[in-house]
Amino acid sequence: HIADSTVRRLSAYLRFLEDFEHRGLTTISSDELAKQGGTTSAQVRKDLSFFGSFGKRGLGYSVPELSGRLREILGLSQHWRVIIIGAGKIGAALAQYRGFRQRGFSIVAAYDNNPEKIGRTLEGIPVRDIAQIEHDIQREAPEIAVLTVPAEAAQPMLDRLVRAGIHAILNFAPTQLQAPPEVTVKTVNMAMELEGLSFALTNRE
Amino acid sequence: HIADSTVRRLSAYLRFLEDFEHRGLTTISSDELAKQGGTTSAQVRKDLSFFGSFGKRGLGYSVPELSGRLREILGLSQHWRVIIIGAGKIGAALAQYRGFRQRGFSIVAAYDNNPEKIGRTLEGIPVRDIAQIEHDIQREAPEIAVLTVPAEAAQPMLDRLVRAGIHAILNFAPTQLQAPPEVTVKTVNMAMELEGLSFALTNRE
Numbered sequence A, B: 001h002i003a004d005s006t007v008r009r010l011s012a013y014l015r016f017l018e019d020f021e022h023r024g025l026t027t028i029s030s031d032e033l034a035k036q037g038g039t040t041s042a043q044v045r046k047d048l049s050f051f052g053s054f055g056k057r058g059l060g061y062s063v064p065e066l067s068g069r070l071r072e073i074l075g076l077s078q079h080w081r082v083i084i085i086g087a088g089k090i091g092a093a094l095a096q097y098r099g100f101r102q103r104g105f106s107i108v109a110a111y112d113n114n115p116e117k118i119g120r121t122l123e124g125i126p127v128r129d130i131a132q133i134e135h136d137i138q139r140e141a142p143e144i145a146v147l148t149v150p151a152e153a154a155q156p157m158l159d160r161l162v163r164a165g166i167h168a169i170l171n172f173a174p175t176q177l178q179a180p181p182e183v184t185v186k187t188v189n190m191a192m193e194l195e196g197l198s199f200a201l202t203n204r205e
């Protein structure tokens, strides 16, 4: 099992490599990758070792080869269909974010139970009635669901999505969600992000 | 220096402890904390050891005492003033989020450079002209700024905020920001969160 923090670093390494590619640089050392990622070159080598052997000691890594491999490992060489559950303030913002499409995640639709929201579109993304979610998942087979419903609606909604066949969920509700082992749930907790800052402000040397 | 992943775990332990407190449980073992946090009891003891000695081996930790200490360590026993820069889709959603106030983070104001947005209020939070930001920081001394401007505006805005005296920034723009050592910058990259899911879907056993 690969730790979440390792996957986060792989995503960060890929972004540095893309930046290097953009600047026409063709090789990068594990030291440079480590420096950019705020980690050590031993950690870089360890992170990559899970996925095969890369680069030659002393010569560094080939930028196009490593970025291609990381894209494959992260599943970015394919296209993912995403649905957003809860077309409220956060859901609507995410539905209209162009940054997802650039990485191969396309938002298929948003869902809501509020009649005033159903039937609208958000920069082309339709807001549909949550009552038809099972029928739509069957028909369109989205792989990822983003949960932007109120906290008390999150667990019942996760259960419903898992029963309908969804195996990956990005949750924004500030609550601990339970899911069967074959389902991956990641929670973004914005308040916890701010706690990282209050920690730094409180523990400044 | 304490790693980001350690601080994230402290925030997660605090939430479990609050849940235990809520249920009237008065002691918790490092095993239980570890299980909840998806880590090991050795890691729990190591994380806490940076901040002094807690609990007695074999007896576990006192829930109220440890949660009180963690609140202090994370800086949650005081009140933080937050400003939001960029009152667009994400900025407006964050300005109206009640979850921040509950953890002691209060949104003072949002700022924008679009005349159509300046002068509005977002559930009581005023949208002010970015031109007056230095004057307001001087007068109201917010400690934290949230950056929800387009990517190309993010670095110039960070520089401006640092010059005006801000030392902690939560960034949503998908770009690597440079800041002096005494300034803490945390970036929430939503696309990277989805990459954690595409990784799991691609590497399923």
Ligand SMILES: NC(=O)c1ccc[n+]([C@@H]2O[C@H](COP(=O)([O-])OP(=O)(O)OC[C@H]3O[C@@H](n4cnc5c(N)ncnc54)[C@H](O)[C@@H]3O)[C@@H](O)[C@H]2O)c1
Pocket (backbone or CB within 6 Å): A085, A086, A087, A088, A089, A090, A091, A111, A112, A113, A114, A117, A130, A147, A148, A149, A150, A151, A153, A157, A172, A173, A174, A189, A190, A191, B093, B094, B095, B096, B097, B099
């Ligand atoms: N606004 C933020 O900045 C922010 C930040 C962090 C976390 N969150 C969390 O994200 C979630 C959404 O927040 P928001 O501010 O967008 O709230 P919101 O009230 O604006 O949006 C919630 C939406 O979900 C819909 N909904 C409610 N129950 C539903 C159901 N059973 N099926 C389908 N749709 C349903 C509502 O009609 C509404 O449109 C909440 O859990 C909140 O705590 C929000």
Ligand SMILES: NC(=O)c1ccc[n+]([C@@H]2O[C@H](COP(=O)([O-])OP(=O)(O)OC[C@H]3O[C@@H](n4cnc5c(N)ncnc54)[C@H](O)[C@@H]3O)[C@@H](O)[C@H]2O)c1
Pocket (backbone or CB within 6 Å): A093, A094, A095, A096, A097, A099, B085, B086, B087, B088, B089, B090, B091, B111, B112, B113, B114, B117, B130, B147, B148, B149, B150, B151, B153, B157, B172, B173, B174, B190, B191
């Ligand atoms: N919408 C999302 O779900 C989402 C998700 C992840 C990341 N982001 C990132 O967050 C940022 C904001 O995204 P958004 O969707 O809210 O965009 P948006 O265009 O809706 O909002 C940006 C706001 O910033 C204001 N602005 C621009 N330049 C400014 C300046 N120099 N000073 C003050 N205000 C300025 C604009 O007037 C606008 O109101 C972007 O960098 C985006 O890539 C957005």
